Amino acid sequence: MRYFVSLPVPERAREDLDHFLDPRRVAEPALRWSDPDRWHITLAFLPDVDDVDLDDLCERLENACARRRPLTLRLRGGGVFGGALAARVLWADVATSEEDRAELERLGVGARHAAVAAGTRVEGGAFVPHVTIARSPRPRDLRHLLGVLDLYDGPPWQAEGVDLVASHLGSGPVPHELIATYPLGNPDQGEDEAWWRRGYLQR
Numbered sequence: 001m002r003y004f005v006s007l008p009v010p011e012r013a014r015e016d017l018d019h020f021l022d023p024r025r026v027a028e029p030a031l032r033w034s035d036p037d038r039w040h041i042t043l044a045f046l047p048d049v050d051d052v053d054l055d056d057l058c059e060r061l062e063n064a065c066a067r068r069r070p071l072t073l074r075l076r077g078g079g080v081f082g083g084a085l086a087a088r089v090l091w092a093d094v095a096t097s098e099e100d101r102a103e104l105e106r107l108g109v110g111a112r113h114a115a116v117a118a119g120t121r122v123e124g125g126a127f128v129p130h131v132t133i134a135r136s137p138r139p140r141d142l143r144h145l146l147g148v149l150d151l152y153d154g155p156p157w158q159a160e161g162v163d164l165v166a167s168h169l170g171s172g173p174v175p176h177e178l179i180a181t182y183p184l185g186n187p188d189q190g191e192d193e194a195w196w197r198r199g200y201l202q203r
Contacts, residue, residue, distance in 0.1 A: 002167040003049050003179070005061060005111045006040040007073070009131060010157045014039055017075055017092060020152055021133065024145065031090070031134040038176060039131045041073075041094055043111040043162065047123045058164065058180055060114035065162045065182035068107045071100045074156040075131060078149030086139035092149065094129035104129055107184075111162065160184055 018036040025033050049057065076095035080087035096104060108127040115122050136142070161184060166177040 001049050001051070002169065003046040003057075004040075004042050004165050004167060005044040005046070005115070006042050006163050006165060007071075007159050008161075008163055009039045009041065009075070013075060013154050013157055016154045017131075017133070017152070020154075024148060028134070028145070031136055033134045034132055039133070040163070040165075041129055041131060042124075043108045043127070044115050045123045046115055046120050049120050053119045057115060057118040057120055060118050061111060061162070061164060061180070062182045064110035064114040065107070065184050066186045067110065068103060068184050070184045071104055071107075071159040072096060072156055073100070073104075073159050075154040076152060078133075078146055078152070079128075079130065080142055080146065082139055084143045084146060085141050087142040088136050088139055089132055090134040090136075090142055090145055090149075091130035091132050092152070092154075094131070095153075107162070 014036045017039075021033070025031075046057075074095050075092040077093040079091055079093055081089040081091070094104070105127060108129070112122045112127070134145075161181045163178055164180040164182070166179050168175045168177065
């Protein structure tokens with residue numbers, strides 16, 4: 001099963017960026033624009049998690065998140081993967097204070113270490129906090145869209161929890177199933193409440 005560990009983007013932030021991108025979608029129909037309801041900040045992508053490793057993964061992620069604190073984030077500006085002249089992915093940048101940026105990077109490292117310690121492979125290169133907003137079926141020059149995104153500055157939000165999401169492959173859009181939510185910081189709660197808050201689904 002494919003999973004990813006992510007910070008969700010709240011509705012207010014999604015709606016603001018969605019409205020900003022409306023005319024750009026009309027002008028660039030060849031791009032595959034992502035569904036705003038699925039926007040998130042990926043901390044770790046886990047392409048193949050065995051069922052027998054899931055319990056250990058959940059416990060380690062919960063512990064990793066408990067060692068971090070809530071963050072103040074916003075979407076501002078943008079970037080590409082593949083180079084501006086031959087881009088394949090267009091994304092919105094995650095802006096925050098210098099202190100929160102360092103904490104966000106520690107959170108990303110902690111999530112990846114938790115997965116590896118649970119016997120799970122982590123895919124991807126260096127952690128780059130971002131929200132994917134469009135993909136191109138072929139490499140293309142997206143400098144004009146980067147210039148447009150430079151003008152964008154979205155509303156801030158408080159990130160207080162991390163999601164573990166299952167990504168189901170299918171013939172249509174890939175459905176996402178929320179498996180667990182782990183609070184950032186130690187909630188100092190009993191075992192029963194901890195299981196309820198992370199929403200773990202027994203299988």
